[in-house]
Amino acid sequence: MKRVQLEIVLGTILVLLSAAIVIILGAREPQRLADYEVQQRAELIEFGASVFVTNCTRCHGTQAQGITGVAPSLRDENFFTRRLAEVGWQGSLEDYIVSVVTTGRQISTRPELYAGGGIPAMPTWSEKFGGPLRDDQIRAVAAFIMNFEPYALGQVATLEPLLPPVDESTPEGRGQAVFVQAGCAACHTISGISTGNIGPVLDGLASRAGDRVSGLTAEEYIRQSILDPSAYVVEGFADGIMPQTFGDTLTDEQINDLVAFLLTLQ
Numbered sequence: 001m002k003r004v005q006l007e008i009v010l011g012t013i014l015v016l017l018s019a020a021i022v023i024i025l026g027a028r029e030p031q032r033l034a035d036y037e038v039q040q041r042a043e044l045i046e047f048g049a050s051v052f053v054t055n056c057t058r059c060h061g062t063q064a065q066g067i068t069g070v071a072p073s074l075r076d077e078n079f080f081t082r083r084l085a086e087v088g089w090q091g092s093l094e095d096y097i098v099s100v101v102t103t104g105r106q107i108s109t110r111p112e113l114y115a116g117g118g119i120p121a122m123p124t125w126s127e128k129f130g131g132p133l134r135d136d137q138i139r140a141v142a143a144f145i146m147n148f149e150p151y152a153l154g155q156v157a158t159l160e161p162l163l164p165p166v167d168e169s170t171p172e173g174r175g176q177a178v179f180v181q182a183g184c185a186a187c188h189t190i191s192g193i194s195t196g197n198i199g200p201v202l203d204g205l206a207s208r209a210g211d212r213v214s215g216l217t218a219e220e221y222i223r224q225s226i227l228d229p230s231a232y233v234v235e236g237f238a239d240g241i242m243p244q245t246f247g248d249t250l251t252d253e254q255i256n257d258l259v260a261f262l263l264t265l266q
């Protein structure tokens, strides 16, 4: 082969090779994009779960299963198949969730079944209307609820529990439920249970509680910090943020259970 011919052959091979690389990469691009979208959605759902645990479990239940008399299940078949027709909503279910959560619900459509907080039955959540949640948090919580669809339709048999299931037969288990229902979870983080970040993280509380105030045992200190938060203010936090009224709004039994639960946080 002459030199010129060789160069042409080599050049052709190079061109073909780069074309092949471009085609292979291009073919994988839709897959890469799809993977990326799945990843993004997974992150949105995870974020939505934390929004749900902090704000919604006290009425809709620790696993979104609903609480009789208070608020409906958000993961049953009725919600995914018949609810939109029942309320006459034209758009998608995800849009319905965003809309209901954004504005809240003044009057329950099923007051004898789910009275919620009375009037309003469910408070307004969007910042736009004076609620606590941003738009991205509302979209995330809607994605989180939509994620129950395969379960609601019987396509998956079990769900991973959103919160560790509580054993209501023990004081510690009932105390954990009170912790969520009374709204403590909105301000305090306990690993695996809540992500509130207004007050101190309560992991390990039982180990340090006995050293907080001289003369008070761990149990006495924890009880005092619930009934009279201003008696001892944790360093780095402001006084007057934690509600002072739990002594009135919770029963003695609920407070005892709560203390028993918090004493397990070694």
Ligand code: HEC
Binding pocket: 051, 052, 055, 056, 057, 058, 059, 060, 070, 071, 072, 074, 079, 083, 096, 097, 100, 101, 105, 107, 108, 109, 110, 111, 114, 115, 116, 117, 121, 122, 123, 125, 141
């Ligand atoms: C104070 C109690 C309460 C809290 C807290 C609460 N909800 Fe509700 N929610 C209700 C009640 C009551 C209804 C109305 C049920 C009805 O109209 O039959 C409702 C309805 C809904 C609906 C429509 C359900 C349906 O079947 O039409 C969605 C979705 C919803 N809530 C999501 C949430 C989310 C997400 C949160 C947290 C950001 C939340 N809720 C917090 C009480 C509450």
Ligand code: HEC
Binding pocket: 179, 182, 183, 184, 185, 186, 187, 188, 198, 199, 200, 205, 212, 222, 225, 226, 229, 230, 232, 233, 234, 237, 238, 239, 240, 241, 242, 243, 246, 258, 262
């Ligand atoms: C609005 C936010 C908010 C809510 C709701 C709230 N707390 Fe607090 N909590 C705080 C803040 C802020 C502090 C730190 C200031 C202080 O010590 O008063 C605190 C302190 C504490 C401490 C002391 C922690 C330590 O390290 O010594 C305990 C225990 C506690 N809270 C438990 C609870 C329980 C139980 C509930 C629910 C019944 C609750 N909190 C509800 C904000 C809150």
